[in-house]
Amino acid sequence: MALFLTLSNFVTALQPRKTRHRSTFIAVAALLVVSTYVFFARHPSLSSYALRRADTPAVDQIAVALEAMHNSRLSGGTRASRKHKHLLNKGVQLALDPAQELAAVSSFLASLPQNVIPLSVDPSVTIDPQLVLDFDTRNPRAQEEVQHMVDDVWSRNPIFLYSKLYSPSSREIKTMLKKMNIRPAPTIIDVDIRDDAEVLMPMMSRLTSALEFPILLVGGKYVGSIEDIRAMDKSGELRKAISASGAVIDGGKRKKHRK
Incomplete structure (x- = not known):
């Protein structure tokens, strides 16, 4: 041109x-x-x-x-x-029910010791699943993946204890579990010494309806107060519940301790 x-x-x-x-x-x-x-x-x-x-x-x-x-x-x-x-x-954000949220948070915390719940999270409401899940919760198969996550976390961690490091009742339950030589070893998180304690403690209370710590989960289910756990241990019901969760008593492995 x-x-x-x-x-x-x-x-x-x-x-x-x-x-x-x-x-x-x-x-x-x-x-x-x-x-x-x-x-x-x-x-x-x-x-x-x-x-x-x-x-x-x-x-x-x-x-x-x-x-x-x-x-x-x-x-x-x-x-x-x-x-x-x-x-x-096109995708609708998946809303977790309390059981799914408990599993998601527990899986997130158990996967890596450095994983923490952001302090900006409001513990009184359901957590944003994208903060604790490693997949897009808006995809069509999200519900299936959540169910797989729930099954997987309680399969890998059938005995899960949210405790306080300096709590006498927490030490009592830790001793009780140690004597059973459970395999896989109980996953123990001392909430009170974590950076996200101020969020995690009220969140766990909301999700389990527990009035105080420690919070013992067997197969993903809240067992009850320290008095309930003592009674179950004395009657043998605690051992039965632990065996029913898939864990093996007298397995001989050392306990995992996550902080």
């Missing part, structure tokens, strides 16, 4: 003054024709629209085509925007 303009200007300069206006007009007309051809070559969908308006002057055709392209872009942008919103809204 630049070469075409340069040649046109050169030819115009060589011609007499009388013919320069005519040469200039021819060059502009040629430029207009080339521009129109390039435009429709790049936008073939608009060429048929312009041809239907062939009875109008060339300048009007270009104006009409430009308007059509503008409207096409606007409608396309609207469709793209709607599609984007649809993609954003």
